[in-house]
Each structure stands twice: as structure tokens, then as C-alpha cells.
Amino acid sequence: MKKVSSSTVARLSLYLRVLEDVATDDVRTLSSGELAKRCATTAAQVRKDLSVFGTFGKRGTGYPVPELVAQLRAILGLGRTWRVALVGAGRIGAALLGYADFRRQGFLIDAVFDADDNKVGRSFQGHRVRTDRELESAVAAGEIDIAIVAVPAEAAQDVVDRVVAAGVRAVLNFAPVKLRVPAGVALKNVNMAAEMEGLSFALANQERPTPRRAAS
Amino acid sequence: MKKVSSSTVARLSLYLRVLEDVATDDVRTLSSGELAKRCATTAAQVRKDLSVFGTFGKRGTGYPVPELVAQLRAILGLGRTWRVALVGAGRIGAALLGYADFRRQGFLIDAVFDADDNKVGRSFQGHRVRTDRELESAVAAGEIDIAIVAVPAEAAQDVVDRVVAAGVRAVLNFAPVKLRVPAGVALKNVNMAAEMEGLSFALANQERPTPRRAAS
DNA sequence: CCTTGCTTGTGAACCCTTTCACAAGAGGGG
DNA sequence: CCCCTCTTGTGAAAGGGTTCACAAGCAAGG
Numbered sequence: 001m002k003k004v005s006s007s008t009v010a011r012l013s014l015y016l017r018v019l020e021d022v023a024t025d026d027v028r029t030l031s032s033g034e035l036a037k038r039c040a041t042t043a044a045q046v047r048k049d050l051s052v053f054g055t056f057g058k059r060g061t062g063y064p065v066p067e068l069v070a071q072l073r074a075i076l077g078l079g080r081t082w083r084v085a086l087v088g089a090g091r092i093g094a095a096l097l098g099y100a101d102f103r104r105q106g107f108l109i110d111a112v113f114d115a116d117d118n119k120v121g122r123s124f125q126g127h128r129v130r131t132d133r134e135l136e137s138a139v140a141a142g143e144i145d146i147a148i149v150a151v152p153a154e155a156a157q158d159v160v161d162r163v164v165a166a167g168v169r170a171v172l173n174f175a176p177v178k179l180r181v182p183a184g185v186a187l188k189n190v191n192m193a194a195e196m197e198g199l200s201f202a203l204a205n206q207e208r209p210t211p212r213r214a215a216s
Numbered sequence: 217m218k219k220v221s222s223s224t225v226a227r228l229s230l231y232l233r234v235l236e237d238v239a240t241d242d243v244r245t246l247s248s249g250e251l252a253k254r255c256a257t258t259a260a261q262v263r264k265d266l267s268v269f270g271t272f273g274k275r276g277t278g279y280p281v282p283e284l285v286a287q288l289r290a291i292l293g294l295g296r297t298w299r300v301a302l303v304g305a306g307r308i309g310a311a312l313l314g315y316a317d318f319r320r321q322g323f324l325i326d327a328v329f330d331a332d333d334n335k336v337g338r339s340f341q342g343h344r345v346r347t348d349r350e351l352e353s354a355v356a357a358g359e360i361d362i363a364i365v366a367v368p369a370e371a372a373q374d375v376v377d378r379v380v381a382a383g384v385r386a387v388l389n390f391a392p393v394k395l396r397v398p399a400g401v402a403l404k405n406v407n408m409a410a411e412m413e414g415l416s417f418a419l420a421n422q423e424r425p426t427p428r429r430a431a432s
Numbered sequence: 433c434c435t436t437g438c439t440t441g442t443g444a445a446c447c448c449t450t451t452c453a454c455a456a457g458a459g460g461g462g
Numbered sequence: 463c464c465c466c467t468c469t470t471g472t473g474a475a476a477g478g479g480t481t482c483a484c485a486a487g488c489a490a491g492g
Contacts (some may be wrong), residue, residue, distance in 0.1 A: 017409075040396060059456070082416060094311065106416075170418055172415060177233070195404040200292055201220075202386055203402065263439090275486070276487070
């Protein structure tokens, strides 16, 4: 398979969500322009993104919604359940445990770990917290596909090294640091602090009020 | 001020974190190469990023850590407190309320809103939840700088329209949709579902095991 | 004071992503 | 059956961001 940029994949997620949404309104077909409008992008971008994976549209008509939904789900690998381990049962970890969307999309949180012995043994949202020391063995035995790292920044690299050694090949990191993973391991970051600082930067460096007409 | 790419700003956040970290070890000076290594980027990238804002380094020596920390904090607008409104006191919202890092970095959650009358009046982490109907007036009166949108996808665009109309010019969106904001309003997105789907894509389309030596 | 070694700052080259523009194709109406 | 309109798929152009490569500059040691 040719190389696919991660921005393209991120947009496919959006397209899928919008398509599933309009499908419930019994829309049978949607043009790239319509889809683009609902995803805040351009028609050309939509077509380029989809064309990477095949020819799904019909000229003059647009894209058949139910078929495209099925195709996107297949492309994104959403046809199966992925087994997820959550490392770190702090506030963020606990919030994720209750995030119903995850299970709906096929992500099953299968094991929860924490290094704090006060948390070990307790249950959150029906998930019993296990000790950090069982991490490697449980991950290796449980055929975990994805690890979510929700531990303090200092501990994050260590955790990711351990889960990767235990066979995990996809990691979602919430710690505000750049993690190093070997080639062949997928890594995504969610860095709320950095996003907030980006907003801070934007506010601090905002141009003085443009009294002209606001653009779209 | 010239245009600054948002990837540059995101990296500045990382640099700042690393620099604050090494500063506690009483490191006085750090080269672009060292900083790059700790941020998983390149020396040239570090220098390019910093050069956008001025000349901070000394040739032959590197960057003076305490001074650069101060400069980065100033650039990112972290010298002051930003007033934040949280809209949506669900799981994610509640997790953010307890996120101590926010306050430490100068983000003060000043008001919490929810549309669910069962939540209104209750307190989370010392923040009393107010009714969604007070949103506009409270935001306008409270001189809120940043709105965090942590409501269901269907409600997100409406919320952002309302807070923008009430004068907010920076928004952090957790809903899994692309929001539209007028020019002059900064918008950042945190889309966990999309990140997970990106991992799913990576796993589903992973090359067959490369039995060769793993690259760095 | 001069030489040597190291590091910055930056134009230029490179690469990747997005946008443009248009030929090709589908469908509907007369 | 033909024409007209609409939309896709895609090469080519444009735009941005990253990497390269090197001159300029600072420090330390002899």
C-alpha cells in the first residue's frame, strides 16, 4: 500500500462521522462539495483523500453514502474490536473509562493499570484496577492491541517502553512529552496543555481588532 | 508580527517544558542539539523555530536556559492568568476541572456550565455548575478569554457560536466535529476518537512484520 | 594573540500537502 | 437520440514546512 499522510487519515475519520450522520436522515448520495462543507475543508481535498483508496463516487451524482460508510470503516480498520489497555487511572484515565464512544467504535478497554497501590483493586466504571507490576505479563497474555498512556510525564517513556516490549504496536499518549517508539509502532499524542498554550499564544499575539468585515 | 505556523508554536510548548525540566537540575546552558534530542526533533528545527522570535543563543555555547525559559513564557503569553469557561460538565469536563497543570500554567477555570438541570447547582472540584442559559451573560460579564467546549457533538457548534458572540476569542474543542469560527477567533481541537481511529488504521494497514533490523 | 573546536542563524534545496483546473463520465429532459 | 448540467478523478501548479549546509561568531587553551 502506498504511503498515506496522517492528515488524510484524520480527515477520513471526520468524513465517516458526517456520513454516518447524514445516513440516518436517509440521504442516499452526497457530493464532495457537500461533504467538504460539513467538514470545513474543500471539495478537491475530499476527492484527493478518497482517491488514495479507490474510486467510490459516480460522476454527476456524488458518493453513495451507505457504501462509502462501509468502505471508510473498512479502510480505518473499524470492522473489528481492538483490545485496549489503559495505563494510569488518574483523572484522564477515569474519564476515558466512561467514554462510551470508545466501545461503540470498537475499542474495548480490557485492562486498567495504575502504580498507586491505593487505587489497585478498586473499580472504575466496572473496570478493576490492576497493579502496574502486572503490566507486561497481562499485556502479553491479553493480546492487547493499543495502549493508552495516561500517567505523569516522568513515567510515560518508561511505560511506553514496557508495553512496546510486551508486544503493543499502537500507543495513544496523554502525557505532555514527546515519546520515542521504535519503527513499526504507531504513536498518537493528545497534549491538552500544548493546545492551551497555543491558544494563549494566539490571544497574546492577536492582531489589533480588525474593524473590517469578518471573513468566513 | 510575521506569520507563525502552529506546528512551531506546538514545539515551543515542548521546548519550554524540557527547559523548565533541565533548569531544575541547574543546567545553565543547552545546545539546540541537546534540546532537539529531548523533543524528538532536529537541531535545525529548534534553531529555526526560535529564530522566528529573535536571537536567543550564543554561538559556540548554546542557549542560556533561564533566559530562554523566560522568553518562551513571554512569547506563549504565559506571563498572565487566562480566564477559562468550561462548557459541559460531563466526564471530560470533570477530568479537566481536576487537571492541576492548567492552573499551574496560568489557566484559571472561572465558570462551568451545563445544560443538564440535574448537574446545575452541584459542585465539582469546588466549581459550582451553572445553567447553560447563563452562558452568554456570564461570559460577557466575566471577561472570559478561553472557552473549553466539552459537550456532545450535536451541541458543539451552537455553543461555540454563542461564546464567540459573547466575546470569546479562543476555543478548545473536545467534540469530534470540525467547528466553524469567524476569522480572529483561535480554535484548537482535541479529538480522541479520531486519534484512536488513526491508530486503528495504522494497525490494520501495518506492513507485514519486517524481520530486518528495526530502525531508530 | 592566534588557533582550534563547537554552535548559532539562515538562505537554499527539498519534500510533502493542498489547491487549481479540466477532461471524462453520468443522468435527465426535451 | 442529443444536449446540457453536474460531479468525479487527477495531473500540474502552488504553497508551506523541514532539512541541509555553511559562513559567522564565541570561548578556551596554549
